Amino acid sequence: MPVESVFPRLEPLLTQVQKPVQYVGGELNAQVKDWDACDVRWALMYPDAYEVGLPNQGLQILYEVLNEREGTLAERTYSVWPDLEGLMREHGVPQFTVDAHRPVGAFDVFGLSFATELGYTNMLAALDLAGIPLEAKDRDESHPVVLAGGHAAFNPEPIADFIDAAVLGDGEEAVLLITDVIRAWKGEGSPGGRAELLLRLARTGSVYIPRYYDVEYLEDGRIRRVVPNTPGVPWRVSKHTVMNLDEWPYPKQPLVPLAETVHERMSVEVFRGCTRGCRFCQAGMITRPVRERSITTIGEMVDAGLKATGFQEVGLLSLSSADHSEIAEVTKGLADRYEGTNTSLSLPSTRVDAFNIDLANELTRNGRRSGLTFAPEGGTDRMRKVINKMVTEDDLIRTVAAAYGAGWRQVKLYFMCGLPTETDEDVVAIARVAKRVIETGRQVSGKRDIRCTVSIGGFVPKPHTPFQWAAQLDHETTDARLAKLRDAIRADRDYAKAIGFRYHDGKPGIVEGLLSRGDRRVGKVIRAVYEDGGRFDGWSEHFSFDRWMACADSALADEPVDVSWYTTRERDKAEVLPWDHLDSGLDKEWLWDDWQDAVDEVEVDDCRWNPCFDCGVCPQMGTDIQIGPTGRTLLPLTPVGR
Amino acid sequence: MARTPEGPPPPPVVQRLRIRWAKRGRLRFTSHRDFQRAFERALRRANVPVAYSAGFSPHPKISYAGAAPTGTASEAEYVEVGLQERVELEPVRAALDAALAPGLDILEIVEAAPGALADRLEASHWRIELPGVGVGVAEAAAEAFLVAPEVKVERLTKDGVRTFDARGAVARLGVLDGSARGPLDDSARGPLDDSARGPLDAPGAQREGREGPCAILDVVVRHGIPTVRPDDVLSGLRSVADLVPPEPPRAVRLAQGPLDEATGIVGDPLAHDRDAVGASGIPSTA
Ligand code: SF4
Numbered sequence: 001m002p003v004e005s006v007f008p009r010l011e012p013l014l015t016q017v018q019k020p021v022q023y024v025g026g027e028l029n030a031q032v033k034d035w036d037a038c039d040v041r042w043a044l045m046y047p048d049a050y051e052v053g054l055p056n057q058g059l060q061i062l063y064e065v066l067n068e069r070e071g072t073l074a075e076r077t078y079s080v081w082p083d084l085e086g087l088m089r090e091h092g093v094p095q096f097t098v099d100a101h102r103p104v105g106a107f108d109v110f111g112l113s114f115a116t117e118l119g120y121t122n123m124l125a126a127l128d129l130a131g132i133p134l135e136a137k138d139r140d141e142s143h144p145v146v147l148a149g150g151h152a153a154f155n156p157e158p159i160a161d162f163i164d165a166a167v168l169g170d171g172e173e174a175v176l177l178i179t180d181v182i183r184a185w186k187g188e189g190s191p192g193g194r195a196e197l198l199l200r201l202a203r204t205g206s207v208y209i210p211r212y213y214d215v216e217y218l219e220d221g222r223i224r225r226v227v228p229n230t231p232g233v234p235w236r237v238s239k240h241t242v243m244n245l246d247e248w249p250y251p252k253q254p255l256v257p258l259a260e261t262v263h264e265r266m267s268v269e270v271f272r273g274c275t276r277g278c279r280f281c282q283a284g285m286i287t288r289p290v291r292e293r294s295i296t297t298i299g300e301m302v303d304a305g306l307k308a309t310g311f312q313e314v315g316l317l318s319l320s321s322a323d324h325s326e327i328a329e330v331t332k333g334l335a336d337r338y339e340g341t342n343t344s345l346s347l348p349s350t351r352v353d354a355f356n357i358d359l360a361n362e363l364t365r366n367g368r369r370s371g372l373t374f375a376p377e378g379g380t381d382r383m384r385k386v387i388n389k390m391v392t393e394d395d396l397i398r399t400v401a402a403a404y405g406a407g408w409r410q411v412k413l414y415f416m417c418g419l420p421t422e423t424d425e426d427v428v429a430i431a432r433v434a435k436r437v438i439e440t441g442r443q444v445s446g447k448r449d450i451r452c453t454v455s456i457g458g459f460v461p462k463p464h465t466p467f468q469w470a471a472q473l474d475h476e477t478t479d480a481r482l483a484k485l486r487d488a489i490r491a492d493r494d495y496a497k498a499i500g501f502r503y504h505d506g507k508p509g510i511v512e513g514l515l516s517r518g519d520r521r522v523g524k525v526i527r528a529v530y531e532d533g534g535r536f537d538g539w540s541e542h543f544s545f546d547r548w549m550a551c552a553d554s555a556l557a558d559e560p561v562d563v564s565w566y567t568t569r570e571r572d573k574a575e576v577l578p579w580d581h582l583d584s585g586l587d588k589e590w591l592w593d594d595w596q597d598a599v600d601e602v603e604v605d606d607c608r609w610n611p612c613f614d615c616g617v618c619p620q621m622g623t624d625i626q627i628g629p630t631g632r633t634l635l636p637l638t639p640v641g642r
Numbered sequence: 643m644a645r646t647p648e649g650p651p652p653p654p655v656v657q658r659l660r661i662r663w664a665k666r667g668r669l670r671f672t673s674h675r676d677f678q679r680a681f682e683r684a685l686r687r688a689n690v691p692v693a694y695s696a697g698f699s700p701h702p703k704i705s706y707a708g709a710a711p712t713g714t715a716s717e718a719e720y721v722e723v724g725l726q727e728r729v730e731l732e733p734v735r736a737a738l739d740a741a742l743a744p745g746l747d748i749l750e751i752v753e754a755a756p757g758a759l760a761d762r763l764e765a766s767h768w769r770i771e772l773p774g775v776g777v778g779v780a781e782a783a784a785e786a787f788l789v790a791p792e793v794k795v796e797r798l799t800k801d802g803v804r805t806f807d808a809r810g811a812v813a814r815l816g817v818l819d820g821s822a823r824g825p826l827d828d829s830a831r832g833p834l835d836d837s838a839r840g841p842l843d844a845p846g847a848q849r850e851g852r853e854g855p856c857a858i859l860d861v862v863v864r865h866g867i868p869t870v871r872p873d874d875v876l877s878g879l880r881s882v883a884d885l886v887p888p889e890p891p892r893a894v895r896l897a898q899g900p901l902d903e904a905t906g907i908v909g910d911p912l913a914h915d916r917d918a919v920g921a922s923g924i925p926s927t928a
Contacts, residue, residue: 007668015713015890020671026743028680256683258669258676258743310683310741342700368698 587616750923
């Protein structure tokens with residue numbers, strides 16, 4: 001049955017909204033496949049505004065992987081701003097894809113990628129606009145399978161009532177697996193309806209179907225256990241890990257938007273995973289082991305991507321790009337290849353060492369050296385031992401000296417506030433560090449106009465990390481500590497002008513904490529916030545802490561738990577955590593030991609250059625570290641724009 | 643001391659291209675800034691040897707003529723590009739067109755002859771469809787507008803509300819009947835229509851055949867400060883004759899160029915270059 005485009009109905013509304021171009025699609029490299037020639041159809045959503053969602057690599061990769069498959073199509077949809085949402089409700093226009101403006105409700109799968117939990121209210125808005133019942137139990141065969149992915153899906157319990165399924169880990173193979181299951185089921189005439197399809201997905205062992213698990217609680221509010229309620233459903237659901245990134249060189253044809261977005265560049269992921277072992281970092285923990293893309297594939301992807309897009313900037317992405325075993329060869333090779341072409345390269349890396357500066361110098365051979373960023377994360381050597389950031393203050397000072405000496409004028413330092421065991425002194429110490437940085441910079445550069453910016457945000461404990469048991473710092477104390485730091489920075493007039501101070505107040509972190517470590521009972525809070533008008537919680541102008549707290553009070557009134565129970569409470573070893581049945585590969589014993597090591601200020605070395613520290617991932621997932629060096633070099637190519 | 647780029651200064655401009663492009667279909671919602679970014683990327687993808695300015699952040703030598711407002715379509719937008727190497731016109735036109743999303747279409751490229759293009763863009767010819775508005779009503783409104791010595795309109799700018807006269811700039815204002823031709827029916831829209839819509843919106847994207855009247859305003863507006871836009875003409879019609887279209891109007895710029903005050907016809911601004919040097923593409927016929 002053909003599915004009509006909603007564009008004729010949408011078009012008159014577009015003249016009445018801000019930045020209408022974000023809703024029209026038509027991006028370079030976008031694809032529109034024939035609806036009737038496909039039997040499995042995906043609507044992919046990044047539940048935030050187009051300007052943030054479009055550049056998202058994960059979604060672009062899946063879009064391409066699915067569209068390359070015969071008989072399978074994928075289109076994209078993003079959150080609409082409240083101005084258009086109001087008009088769509090008034091005129092009965094449903095949530096649509098930007099590719100062919102098809103109604104999201106007509107697809108087989110509605111897949112949402114959650115980089116952060118703050119997109120949950122936007123998911124509810126999209127479901128409602130799409131005409132899909134908010135709660136999974138109210139859906140039937142006519143509705144898409146609502147599927148969550150992305151880092152937040154490692155604990156999807158707070159949205160368990162709203163989603164039909166969740167996928168943990170890398171999406172490339174997972175979406176194809178799900179496509180095959182749906183195709184087979186549809187091919188057989190959809191036997192057993194929606195329940196059967198979801199059961200088949202559950203039985204793969206790597207798609208989490210919340211409805212097939214019951215959560216039992218203890219009287220005091222803790223979880224007693226989580227048990228499968230249907231035969232054949234596994235006790236634990238595993239994450240997906242793509243091995244050999246060279247076989248998955250996506251995106252091959254990156255999307256180039258007409259609208260302005262947050263990243264006006266193309267990105268090539270140089271590796272996945274990170275084993276530096278920073279204890280606060282969920283991304284590092286859940287993406288193990290490290291899998292590098294080879295220097296040759298990186299070179300080819302950069303070349304093909306630039307030709308396909310016309311972008312002027314290439315970012316070499318990963319969790320810590322300077323750690324790639326051949327990153328020096330990659331950067332030099334690319335800098336040589338694109339010298340004199342107005343193509344610039346960037347390497348997001350915040351490693352505190354001289355090698356990182358060498359790389360940055362290479363990438364700015366003939367360009368301006370404006371700012372370099374380092375992330376010591378903790379203010380004192382003690383604090384950095386707790387979080388396993390193996391950098392001393394002297395290392396940091398040596399590094400910034402090298403940076404200012406090489407002509408960089410500004411150094412940005414990232415820190416966190418509210419880390420486990422932290423005291424006021426650990427945070428106020430950042431002021432002293434910043435002064436030493438300026439002092440050192442003035443000495444080595446011989447100039448007074450160098451700058452240092454201190455950027456600090458509140459720490460939120462995350463599932464599947466050693467800090468998953470930790471108490472989150474309440475927002476009042478966070479704000480008070482940040483105020484003390486601000487005063488300490490301002491106290492010395494000789495330095496105050498050279499030091500910029502950026503901070504985020506503690507309130508949004510509490511909501512993020514509630515959603516990160518919440519269980520199924522938190523779903524009622526999310527729904528109440530959504531119904532009260534909550535949207536775009538990642539945007540300070542839309543976020544309302546008071547609304548979240550008021551809704552939590554009423555939605556949790558009958559429960560023995562509240563917001564502080566989820567956030568500022570430390571858990572003990574025996575507690576069943578809401579995500580224990582979701583397997584990131586990390587051994588819970590190992591995580592607990594690492595948590596104890598943190599409290600004892602004991603560090604652990606990276607398993608790429610040291611013996612395996614038995615985090616559990618490789619044996620549990622049947623994976624291995626994949627790193628170079630390969631010893632190969634970049635092929636000489638004739639770049640565009642020469 | 644600031645570092646300066648090493649090496650010789652960038653090569654000089656050896657050829658200047660004047661380009662007419664169209665903004666069609668759903669891409670009429672692109673803003674001028676959106677087009678600029680897309681165009682600069684397209685120049686890189688198409689390997690056009692654009693000349694750059696000197697300095698640490700060299701910028702390409704591109705100058706854009708006054709853009710049709712976001713939400714209006716156009717068959718006559720202009721941009722000029724300085725090149726550091728000479729090129730053949732037609733291959734560049736085709737490559738640029740292919741490098742832009744369908745709906746942003748490169749129609750014609752000529753090599754610039756002496757004389758500034760901006761000086762020749764004296765006026766714009768607009769066609770504004772008013773679905774739901776009868777021809778009689780539109781004619782009465784147009785007449786009231788034309789007899790008024792001055793029609794003050796307000797426009798919200800980023801510096802607040804600005805009030806100015808919309809009447810003085812209007813050189814011609816006629817009313818056509820679009821309902822008989824099925825105003826929003828693609829087949830009748832000929833060259834104005836959004837030929838890009840097909841591949842973009844297909845399948846299942848046929849415009850719903852709309853019933854009812856549809857007046858079309860045929861307007862020629864002299865450029866000035868501020869330039870009077872289709873919105874302003876519509877505001878003027880509202881203020882002189884209470885004309886409030888029940889559905890959002892759709893405007894398309896048919897031509898920009900020198901104005902023949904006697905006839906109210908807008909000429910082709912590239913005619914001079916084409917005669918003097920050469921062209922590739924479809925000359926503007928409006
Ligand atoms: S199992 Fe060992 S080798 Fe694999 S990621 Fe964990 S520590 Fe590293």
